Every structure is written in structure tokens, then in C-alpha cells.
Amino acid sequence: MIKEILMPIISLGGMSIIFGAGLAFASQKFAVDSDPREEEVREALPGVNCGACGYPGCDGFAAAVVAGEAPVAGCPVGGASVAEKIGEIMGVEVGAIEREVAKVLCAGDCDNAPNKYRYQGIEDCVAASMLVDGPKECSYGCLGLGTCVRACPFDAIYINDKGIAEVDVDKCTSCEKCVAACPKDLIEMIPVSSLVQVMCKSQDKGKDVKKACKVGCIGCRICEKACQFDAIKVEDNVARIDYDKCVNCMVCAEKCPTKSIYADFNSRKVAFIEEDKCTGCTACKRACKFDAIEGNVREVHTVIEDECTGCQECVKKCRFDAIIMK
Numbered sequence: 001m002i003k004e005i006l007m008p009i010i011s012l013g014g015m016s017i018i019f020g021a022g023l024a025f026a027s028q029k030f031a032v033d034s035d036p037r038e039e040e041v042r043e044a045l046p047g048v049n050c051g052a053c054g055y056p057g058c059d060g061f062a063a064a065v066v067a068g069e070a071p072v073a074g075c076p077v078g079g080a081s082v083a084e085k086i087g088e089i090m091g092v093e094v095g096a097i098e099r100e101v102a103k104v105l106c107a108g109d110c111d112n113a114p115n116k117y118r119y120q121g122i123e124d125c126v127a128a129s130m131l132v133d134g135p136k137e138c139s140y141g142c143l144g145l146g147t148c149v150r151a152c153p154f155d156a157i158y159i160n161d162k163g164i165a166e167v168d169v170d171k172c173t174s175c176e177k178c179v180a181a182c183p184k185d186l187i188e189m190i191p192v193s194s195l196v197q198v199m200c201k202s203q204d205k206g207k208d209v210k211k212a213c214k215v216g217c218i219g220c221r222i223c224e225k226a227c228q229f230d231a232i233k234v235e236d237n238v239a240r241i242d243y244d245k246c247v248n249c250m251v252c253a254e255k256c257p258t259k260s261i262y263a264d265f266n267s268r269k270v271a272f273i274e275e276d277k278c279t280g281c282t283a284c285k286r287a288c289k290f291d292a293i294e295g296n297v298r299e300v301h302t303v304i305e306d307e308c309t310g311c312q313e314c315v316k317k318c319r320f321d322a323i324i325m326k
Contacts, residue, residue: 035066037066037089037090038062038063038066039062040089041061041062041065041066041086041089041090042058042059042062044078044082044085044086044089045058045061045062045075045078045082045086046058046075046077046078046082046173048077048153048173048175050077050153050175050176050177052075052076052077052174052175052176052177053070053074053075053076054070054074055070061074061075065086065090066090072086072087072090072092072094073086073087073094073095073097076100076173076174076175076176076189077173077174077175079097079099079174080094080097080099083097098191098192098193099174099191099192100174100189100190100191100192101167101169101172101174101189101190101192102156102157102167102172102174102176102178102179102187102188102189103167103187103188103189103190103197104142104148104157104164104165104166104167104182104186104187105186105187105188105197105198105199105200105201106140106141106142106164106165106184106186106199106200106201107164107199107200107213107215107260107262108136108138108141108142108164108200108212108213108215108216109160109162109163109164110162110163111162111214112213112214112215113136113137113138113141113212113213113214113216114136114137114212115135115136115137116132116135116136116137117132117135118135119131119134119135123145123146124145124146124147125143125144125145125146125147125148125182125183125184126147126183127145128143128145129143129183129184134184136212137211137212137213138202138204138209138212138213138216139202139204139212140184140186140200140201140202140203140204141184141186141202141212141213142163142164142165142184142186143184144159144163144164144165146159146165147181147182147183148165148178148181148182148187149165150181151177151178151180151181152175152177152178153175153177154171154172154173154175155168155171156168156171156172156173157172157178165178165182165186165187167187169192174189176189184201185201186201190243191243193248194241194243194246194248195248195250195263195264195267195268196241196246196248196250196252196253196261196262196263196264197241197261197262198217198232198238198239198240198241198260198261198262199215199260199261199262200213200215200216200217200238200239200260201238202216202217202237202238203236203237203238204216204237205219205237206218206219206220206237209237214258215258215259215260216258216260217237217238217239217258217260217261218237218257218258218260219234219237219238219239220234220257221234222255222256222257223239223252223253223255223256223261224239226251226252226254226255227249227251227252228249228251228289228290228311229245229246229247229249229289229311230242230245231243231245231246231247232246232252239252239260239261247311247312247313248268248310248311249290249309249310249311250263250265250268250309250310251290251309253265268309268310269310269325269326270303270305270308270310270325270326271284271292271293271303271308271310271312271314271315271323271324271325271326272303272323272324272325272326273293273300273301273302273303273322273323274322274323274324275300277320277321277322278300278301278320278322279298279320279322280295280296280297280298280299280300280301281297281319281320282295282296282297282301283317283318283319284301284314284317284318284322284323285301285314286317287313287314287316287317288313288314289311289313290307290308290309290311291304291307292304292307292308292309293314310325312325
């Protein structure tokens with residue numbers, strides 16, 4: 001009886017030793033040396049594992065950085081501070097990084113955009129959009145049922161009292177979870193410095209937009225003609241801003257007949273020329289696209305405040321640092 005019990009035990013023990021030795025040999029024989037910098041990069045990352053970098057979590061991104069397949073500034077959640085740390089680890093310089101935040105590009109709230117039927121169902125934008133594109137008359141508009149809110153791991157997005165999703169810029173980490181969650185493709189990442197946004201993504205023709213929303217873009221191209229920097233174009237019946245070209249002059253918002261273009265006018269600054277530094281070279285006057293600067297050659301120039309749009313073109317052209325924005 002004892003023999004019958006001991007034999008299986010001895011056999012299994014022997015097999016375990018043999019297999020263990022085999023695995024130990026294989027681990028030594030086929031071991032892949034890892035770069036110690038990979039762990040350092042991983043430690044520098046925020047550890048959100050959101051995938052916004054385009055890689056499967058922070059481990060995947062760290063490996064890609066060390067392998068030279070991903071940029072050191074590729075983590076949108078970590079931003080500039082994390083990019084600098086990773087740059088130090090990798091021994092590369094990191095240039096200026098513009099932080100981007102999510103923005104819900106829809107102003108069609110309960111006051112501006114009517115509903116075509118009363119929705120009673122699952123409180124989810126994806127589910128509602130399956131029923132004739134959702135209850136809103138505008139098939140492109142925000143449904144306000146909070147799918148993006150639930151997708152955000154940082155509590156940075158909420159439904160305002162007008163029934164539209166809104167982003168808290170201070171909390172947004174640029175993880176893009178809400179962008180992926182929105183079935184209407186209404187959420188975009190924009191530079192945090194941008195003071196102007198087109199609050200509409202409807203591709204319907206103007207007459208149909210007017211029926212569906214009071215503040216929708218009708219594709220009239222007035223903004224396009226008014227822009228002096230070629231920064232806004234009408235495509236697929238809706239205006240779109242090129243943020244690389246936009247200088248926050250806000251003229252497009254001033255001219256928009258439906259007020260579908262939002263601008264933070266309270267943050268608009270005006271140029272001021274310091275008399276003791278101005279040489280009267282006229283470089284600023286020639287650079288101004290809005291005739292907001294007056295003065296003759298070799299005379300101190302002045303800014304016409306009511307005409308200044310705060311585009312800062314004059315600041316860029318002044319060689320004597322004589323212009324400041326107030």
C-alpha cells in the first residue's frame with residue numbers, strides 16, 4: 001500500500017525537477033535583455049493606462065519610447081512635465097508642447113434646438129441615437145444623455161443645466177476617452193490657448209440647419225471671407241478652424257450671423273505701444289491687417305483700441321519690443 005502511494009509522489013516529484021530545470025535553462029538560454037530605461041520611463045508616466053498615446057497602456061508606451069518608435073512627448077495625460085522627465089531619461093530635448101483639451105462642439109441646447117419626439121429609454125447617447133438618430137431635431141446635435149460623462153475617468157465632463165455636455169478644462173487630462181465615446185463625433189481635442197471654436201458640426205444645408213437649431217452653422221462662408229489669416233474654411237457645409245493658423249482675432253465670431261462661432265471676448269487683449277521704445281519704423285503699421293495702428297515714419301505710433309483685434313501680428317514684427325498686449 002505504501003509503495004503504491006510513494007511511487008506516484010516520487011514520479012511527480014522527479015518530473016517537477018526535470019521540468020523546472022528545463023524552464024530554468026530555457027529562461028537563461030532565450031532571455032532577452034531589457035533596457036533599464038524602460039522601467040524609468042514607466043515610472044515617470046502617470047499610470048492611467050488610457051491608451052491615448054496609441055499604445056496598449058503605459059508599459060507599451062514606455063517600451064515604444066525606448067525603442068525609438070514613440071515620441072517622448074507622446075503621453076497627452078502627462079503633458080509637458082512628464083515629457084521633460086522622459087526627455088531627461090532618453091537624453092533628448094523636448095520642445096514647447098501645447099496642451100490640448102476636449103471640447104464639445106455643440107451649442108444646440110434645450111433653448112436653441114427643439115426635439116422631434118420625447119425620448120423615454122436607456123439614458124445613453126448610443127442607445128438613443130439608434131432610434132431615428134436620436135430625439136433632437138438636429139441629427140448631429142448633443143443628446144445630453146451622459147455617455148461621455150461615464151466614459152471620463154477624471155470627472156472632467158458633465159451635463160450642464162441646458163442639457164449639453166460640457167468639459168471642465170482644469171480637470172481634462174487629454175485622455176480622449178470622451179472623444180471615442182461620443183456617437184455623434186462632437187468632441188474634439190483643441191489647443192487650450194484657443195479662444196475661438198465653431199460650436200456646430202452639422203453637415204446639413206443652411207435651410208435645414210435653421211429648422212433644427214437657432215445657432216447652427218449654415219455654411220454661409222462669411223467667417224471664411226472675414227478671416228485675414230486663412231484659418232477658417234467651410235467644408236461639408238460647416239466651418240472648421242485650422243488652429244495652427246488661428247491667431248484668436250475673433251473676427252469670425254463677430255461676423256457670424258447665427259453666432260455658431262464661440263469666442264471668449266473677455267480674454268481678448270489690445271496692443272499698446274510704449275512711447276519710449278517706439279522708433280516710428282512703421283513695421284507694426286504695415287503688419288496690421290485691421291488698420292488699427294496709426295502714425296507716420298519716425299513718429300511714435302498709436303493703437304486704435306476699437307479697431308485692434310488682439311491678433312499680435314504687430315508684436316511679432318516689432319524689432320524693438322515696443323508693443324505689449326494688455
